[in-house]
Amino acid sequence: MNAVNPDTNDLESEYEALLSFMYLSPVGIIRSDQAGLVDMMNPLAAQLLMPLVKGGGIENIFDSLASVAPELRNLAASFEGERGAVCENHRVFVTPANEGAVVLACSIIKVGENLLMTVLTDISRQVAAERRARQTESWLAGIYTSVNDFAFFSLDAQGRIESWNPSVERLTGFGETDVVGHTLSCFYARDEHVSHRSPEHIALTRDEGWHVEEFWCETRGGRRYWGQVLVAVLREEEGEIAGYSVVLRDVTERKVNSDNLARLLTTDHLTGVSSRAHFFEIAEAEVARAERHGRALSVVMLDADYFKRINDTAGHQAGDEVLKRIAGEAKGLLRTSDTVARLGGEEFILMLPSTTTSEAVAVAERLRIAVERARIDTAVGKLKTTVSLGVATLSHANPTLQSLLAAADRALYEAKRAGRNCVRGEMLDSTAVSSSTCEEDSAGQN
Incomplete structure (x- = not known):
């Protein structure tokens, strides 16, 4: 009789336990490499992703979510730790942010070299309850005014x-x-x-x-x-x-009180710009308004170049000062009708109503120059940084908020591939636009 290797039995038992856990889990679980290539997925994950892939296969988690959360690929690609949380309870609006919206909470964890575990949870009812609570609060405030x-x-x-x-x-x-x-x-x-x-x-x-x-x-x-x-x-x-x-x-008195609460609920605590969740709420309305009145609408997606290097060499407090300065420069350039929001980490987005592609590129270039010229006071002395920016405009090629953000995300990647510290975008006829000269040698950055 051949002897059975106990280590082999242990591995088989662990694998069977993992399969059983994934199959019975009340949340969607996907295992993939860092590029998003899926090698294991439970039935609930497939069920949650099916509306996005429209009957096609789910081979890459980031491809499947690209139309509604293009930033996830960037978050995973830029995560350089050996293991840890890439994002936690990141809200993904599968359908538009209205009363019947389908919303997923997405958490991505790096568990080993080139190995990601993605957890998807349907939080649609929770989001709808939050929306109704805000509406009720607004009506009650109106009654008491x-x-x-x-x-x-x-x-x-x-x-x-x-x-x-x-x-x-x-x-x-x-x-x-x-x-x-x-x-x-x-x-x-x-x-x-x-x-x-x-x-x-x-x-x-x-x-x-x-x-x-x-x-x-x-x-x-x-x-x-x-x-x-x-x-x-x-x-x-x-x-x-x-x-x-x-x-x-x-209703001035009510506004003063509600503003304090709204600031807590809708503002990024570090930078003072709009939070990610608040951005997606107002973005849907802006897209609908632009379509209704036939006006232009552009977005600029940007993030800080080599931000991890700043955190590693100067400390997280210095990194926080860099993010606050980028946000401040953006707010200083925008109109009252524009919105700047922090999507997460070092990534920001500008929403520019009634703004064409060329006008948005000009805004992005002014912001790029302002950040490049800034000298940021930190506990370790003055620092400088740069940003890469991607521009996209609502069009026949980008008719929805999801496609608009995906186009801006692609343009941002083009700026990074071109060497960073520059602006890239897509014209309405899909020809590339660019502004500024990108850095050819990244070694001198920051």
Whole structure:
């Protein structure tokens, strides 16, 4: 009788235990190499990924998730530790961020040389509950806000003010002759005067029956207040739109309180820019708005070059100062209608409404130069850094938020492959655009 190697039995037992654990696990589990090539996957993981691959095979986890989370490949590729968490509970919106969104929490762990374990959990119900909680909070806050500070008036079918009553003057200081015949923009604060906001508000009201917007307003005497404007459709008997009723409220006190809470929920604690989750919430709305009104929308994806080197040589506190400075330079260049968010680690994204590809490239290049010229004060002295940037624009080639982000991520990789410290992008006709001269020798960086 041949002797059985006990080590072989142990390995077979461990392998069988692993298979049993993966099969029975209540979460999706995928084993792959660092490039994402899958060699083991449990049935639940396949079930969660099936809507993304549309019946095709799941050979590479990053390819399967590329349309909704292109940044995951970058996170895994840039992770240089021997083992550890690449990302934890990273939210992936499989379908648009609305009430019925399918949302996965993705955690990727490097467990050995060139070996990743990815865990997927369906958190759609949790995200929907969070959204409903925020909506409930907003409604309750509205109920508790003083009802004394409000004005009621009406608009004609073209969205111009056609009626007036004393409540308007009490709240805003404007008399009848000041407002009748004008649009809602007559109440905007000077720095909130965006030409398309009032028409958009009316358009959304027509589509939905009613719509609420909040923004800074200004009284006739120059006092700023946070106004909440509810517009509802008035219809004639045959169903045609006869005009609109409007309620304008001063909710400044509520805004001050809610801003403090919102800042905690929507802001990256280190850099002060928007958090990743908040970015994806507002990005869907921006894409829908751009499509509805036929306006351009561009994004710029960027990350710090050789950031790990800074952490390793100067320490994590110095790395934090570098991230804060990059965020500060970005915020200093953007308009109030733009958004800058931290996607994770050293990666950021800018969302630029009403901005063409060439305009976005110009913004990206200004940011690249600003970061390159910055001297960052840290506990170990002044540091300098650079950033690589990828630009993409909403188009027939990139018609969704997911495809737009994937295009920007590809452009960012092009910038990195070109030597870093440069801008790369895709024009609407898919021809490459670039700006700046990339570093040819990375050894002198940072």
